[in-house]
Amino acid sequence: MAQLELDSVTKRFGEGDESVLAVDDVNVDIADGEFLVLVGPSGCGKSTTLRMVAGLESITDGEIRLGGDRMNEKRPAERDIAMVFQSYALYPHMTVRQNMRFGLEESTDLDDDEMDERVEDTAELLDITELLDRKPGALSGGQQQRVALGRAIVREPAAFLMDEPLSNLDAKLRSQMRTELQQLQDDLDTTTVYVTHDQTEAMTMGDRIAILDAGELQQVATPLEAYHRPANRFVAGFIGEPSMNFVEGAVDGDALTADGFRYPLGESVAAAVDGSANATLGIRPEDITVDGSGSLEGDHTFDATVDVVEPMGDENVVHLSIDGGPQLIATVDGLRRIESGTAVTVEIPEEAIHVFDGSSGEALHNRSLDDAELDDRRV
């Protein structure tokens, strides 16, 4: 149990002109017992960051501290961490029991009985007792996943590091393991860093999520905060499925204009946008109102045509083109019938819009929301 701090951590591969900056000045403090999810597109440096914490990758610059101790020069074995690999990395020639014992044998001074006891206890916790004498080759993917978890848990480390541990499972098993893993982490209350590219995992599992892009930390926030108050356009687009609609335009007094699209801004939003020449309007698909009856009216309504409808069951994903203007994606109730090709009216309510700076992508204005709702989930 310990606090894990990443202080200006930088990783550069190669030397001189050909060096590649993989992780750029990342600062995160992970509280004792917290579940932090590192999320980002592939190649964003999230795995590299995790591997630096594990000691599998050297740290070019900055400092990593676990429980206040500097980790930079320590070998992986000395760091009191356990890691779960995407490929599980179980030793194929050993039984499950030997796999789980290996770490204890190599890194602790426990006697045989204590080791056996710990292995048995962990196996019971994970419900894999009957697999203990089998070899990994004889296990299914889900079972191997449990064993890999068991191998990490049995060592009772100060921190768990998980590198996309669920991505080799099928969708159903994945959501099941997701819940289990959360419960397990709650019970064990061990500091955990979890790397994933799957934003569903990020949203549902983490106490906080850290979003990385191109080696740079974009935002560290609770899942709902990241969803409703994204720090920049990248986070807004990365979190949420289907992702947020963006309309790039120019700031024209108290309105935002793009080709065939003019969105009048209220006083407070206009003040926030003031000073930027270009801005991007962002709106979540579920916040767009789609109306076929023609009863919608107001400044923020637009005539549009339905291009494609994707029925998902619980909702319909509607691809729209504002007449003469940009394309949008909206979600509506799954039971509503909407035909492609029909003319509709859409409303983009001002209280739900986000505005990002056109050049830097920084959020200038986020949707209005009662702050109390978000704070509930904060750790």
Place this chain on the structure above:
Amino acid sequence: MSSGIFAALIRDTGGSVRSDGPDVDSDAAGDEASDAEPRVRTDGGTVVDGAGERSGSADAEPSLRSRFRRSRFLESIPFWGPPGVLVLFFVYGAIGWNFVISLTGWEGLGSPDYSSLSTEMYTQLLADSSFHAAFQNTLVLLFAFTVLSLVVGLLLAILVDQKIRLENTFRTIYLLPMSLSFVVTAIFWSWMYNPSNGLINELLRAIGLDALTQAWLSDPQFKLAAIIFALMWQFSGYCMVVYLAGLRAIPESQYEAARIDGASTTRLYWRVIIPQLRASTMSAAVVLVVFALKAFDFLFVLFGVNPGQSADILSVMMYRVAFDRVQWAYGSAVAMVLFAMALGVIGPYLYLQYRRGEL
């Protein structure tokens, strides 16, 4: 074997399994099972009572013949038949003939006398002290050469696997000796071992270890060891390549997981990596053993037919007895012992492969 093919053939073309195999007592089955549930055979098929069908039908004959005509077994004969016959005749036939010769008392010029066969040559072998020496030397060579080559090969492979510079060059350098013929390496090593101006002794003298200089190839004490060392030099590169392929097949995450589990480098290799190289070890070892048994050329080039008791091995002895002393039958007996030894190594290996379904 052939009955298995036959059964498969009938099952293949007939669609249903008939009970005319020897494993089912069709008469008894007909009485007991006629009104009972259909019996299930252990292989999962159901037993069709063939007794009634077979007895009364005149059209069973032509259908059997047409089945034969359509069978895959017959169709495939042109493909495996000719090479099969050649192998049967020239390999297994020759081995069989050799065995028969070893049972005669054939010596000198003239033809073998097949009328009186006895195991006299083998009893003679057991009493022959030069056979004992050769047999023992063969075993020592086999064991020491195989183990040493594997160990050196493994160490080289682990070193080359460390993502070093010029990896391909090193690999080629280490593998190159294997491409040389025994004749070349034997002459080369006879120069190396030369007591007065050979490189090994010169080197020892140069670093002041004069006391260690030896007449490597003539001193009975070092003869066999010198030969084993030279052979190891030639074959450890091969082991390295086999092990390198094995090492490459082990994912990087295995190393990382073991490091995080706290294993030191030695422990990591000893407990995690080397056990996973079992298949590589097996296949390299089989090749080495076979080469060790055939190390004839190397010794023959160095010593001719008489390496002396301390370096005599069965293959040299076989040649000496048969072609130098023209005791054909006795030579054949030595050859059979050598054959049995080779079989003793290859047999279990093939069986293991078969058990694991890799054959």
